[in-house]
Amino acid sequence: NPCCVVIGASHAGVNLAFSLRKEGWEGQIILIDSDSTIPYHRPPLSKAYLTSDDGIEKNQLKSWESYKQENIDLKLGISVTSIDRENKKITLSDSSEQSYDQLVIATGASPIIPRIEGIEKAKNLFPLRSAKDVSDIKTAFKESEQKRVLIIGGGYIGLETAASLKKMGGMVSVLEREDRVLARVATAPISTFFQSYHKEKGVEIFCEKNVVSIRTDENQNVVTCADGSTFEADIIIVGVGVSVNAELAEKAGLELENGIKVNAFTQTNDENIYAIGDCSFHHNPHYDRSHRLESVQNAVDQAKVAAKNICGIPTNYESIPWFWSDQFEVKLQMIGLFEGLTESVVRKEADNPLKFSVWHFKGDELLAVDAINNPKAYVIGTKFIKERTLVDKEKLSDPLTELKPKNL
Numbered sequence: 587n588p589c590c591v592v593i594g595a596s597h598a599g600v601n602l603a604f605s606l607r608k609e610g611w612e613g614q615i616i617l618i619d620s621d622s623t624i625p626y627h628r629p630p631l632s633k634a635y636l637t638s639d640d641g642i643e644k645n646q647l648k649s650w651e652s653y654k655q656e657n658i659d660l661k662l663g664i665s666v667t668s669i670d671r672e673n674k675k676i677t678l679s680d681s682s683e684q685s686y687d688q689l690v691i692a693t694g695a696s697p698i699i700p701r702i703e704g705i706e707k708a709k710n711l712f713p714l715r716s717a718k719d720v721s722d723i724k725t726a727f728k729e730s731e732q733k734r735v736l737i738i739g740g741g742y743i744g745l746e747t748a749a750s751l752k753k754m755g756g757m758v759s760v761l762e763r764e765d766r767v768l769a770r771v772a773t774a775p776i777s778t779f780f781q782s783y784h785k786e787k788g789v790e791i792f793c794e795k796n797v798v799s800i801r802t803d804e805n806q807n808v809v810t811c812a813d814g815s816t817f818e819a820d821i822i823i824v825g826v827g828v829s830v831n832a833e834l835a836e837k838a839g840l841e842l843e844n845g846i847k848v849n850a851f852t853q854t855n856d857e858n859i860y861a862i863g864d865c866s867f868h869h870n871p872h873y874d875r876s877h878r879l880e881s882v883q884n885a886v887d888q889a890k891v892a893a894k895n896i897c898g899i900p901t902n903y904e905s906i907p908w909f910w911s912d913q914f915e916v917k918l919q920m921i922g923l924f925e926g927l928t929e930s931v932v933r934k935e936a937d938n939p940l941k942f943s944v945w946h947f948k949g950d951e952l953l954a955v956d957a958i959n960n961p962k963a964y965v966i967g968t969k970f971i972k973e974r975t976l977v978d979k980e981k982l983s984d985p986l987t988e989l990k991p992k993n994l
């Protein structure tokens with residue numbers, strides 16, 4: 587029987603394993619992760635999971651029984667250290683070897699700890715990527731008297747963590763290097779909205795703050811920025827982005843480009859090796875653009891496509907990217923890619939100031955929609971983008987025109 591080995595048991599790897607069975611794969615499936623915790627959902631880590639007292643089982647991707655039922659051999663707490671493409675086998679951290687017929691790399695990404703003077707001596711400084719990070723943060727937070735939290739990086743993880751720790755009673759400040767939060771991942775109207783929304787909720791946000799050093803005495807950290815300003819903190823969360831876990835692929839001589847390069851079938855330049863999820867650099871045919879994405883949608887959809895291809899059903903990856911974020915009482919849903927936009931139309935809703943949407947166009951083509959507390963805008967935007975519908979921008983921006991496909 588053929589054997590499929592999957593490196594990385596998170597959103598991409600776990601979905602791949604279960605999709606393989608769904609597509610009729612009868613061979614062995616070995617799913618390996620260096621983390622020893624049952625595979626879990628990452629998005630709640632900075633959201634509901636951080637604020638609740640739930641155990642990780644409540645947040646698991648699949649139950650222990652389902653791995654057994656599907657005959658998926660889940661090996662946790664062990665890393666893959668190398669790939670031997672010629673002999674089609676991998677080596678594990680206990681020096682054992684495992685041969686494969688098909689190999690899937692789903693190694694994701696790891697948080698970047700920036701090179702800041704004094705960072706290694708900082709007290710209670712954490713990234714936020716794993717369940718262990720969350721339990722460390724919770725412990726430090728509970729033990730802290732003043733609960734002064736400083737978040738370095740105003741991206742989604744930084745802002746979600748700020749909202750969660752504020753809800754839990756922290757005094758929270760965010761330091762962002764750029765002139766607006768979410769600068770890399772959202773357009774200006776969304777940044778402006780979240781900045782004032784957080785302020786309203788009592789989170790302090792400081793932009794154009796480039797952290798250059800951290801000094802720590804006793805339990806207190808003093809963070810200094812390039813402009814000379816200083817901030818005191820009991821707890822520091824670092825959310826400045828991730829770097830791809832591509833060392834295995836690199837050592838094995840697979841083609842890289844800001845990630846592991848794959849074709850439309852999610853296949854690397856070795857036809858028996860696939861790369862999916864946060865670690866894959868791929869092409870999006872709808873936007874004719876190549877990129878690496880960090881989202882559950884991408885991990886899950888690529889897993890399904892790879893499973894089909896491995897089972898001999900040729901399938902292209904052609905999803906429209908989508909993403910969400912929860913902060914306090916706001917749910918942001920984004921569909922599409924806004925790069926190359928020439929115009930953004932803001933649509934407010936008459937009934938609720940905390941509900942609106944921003945529609946991004948390149949000329950007449952709808953590229954992307956950001957929906958704040960507005961699932962309808964998200965659903966209609968998705969349909970329009972997929973079908974490349976021409977939208978009447980004037981009607982769209984008029985809150986008196988009900989948001990319905992036939993009205994636009």
Ligand code: FAD
Nearest residue numbers: 594596597598620628629666693694695863864880881882
């Ligand atoms: P990962 O989740 O990074 O998993 C890779 C796995 O591979 C890890 O478990 C790692 O231990 C393992 N691994 C790596 N190297 C080896 C090796 N050599 N041997 C064995 N195992 C190895 N996305 C959204 O769409 N919406 C959200 O709201 C959202 N919120 C998020 C909030 C947080 C706090 C975080 C951290 C992420 C969030 N994301 C969100 C992003 C989303 O979680 C990722 O895109 C997703 O986890 C990617 O899945 P993956 O399987 O590709 O990689």
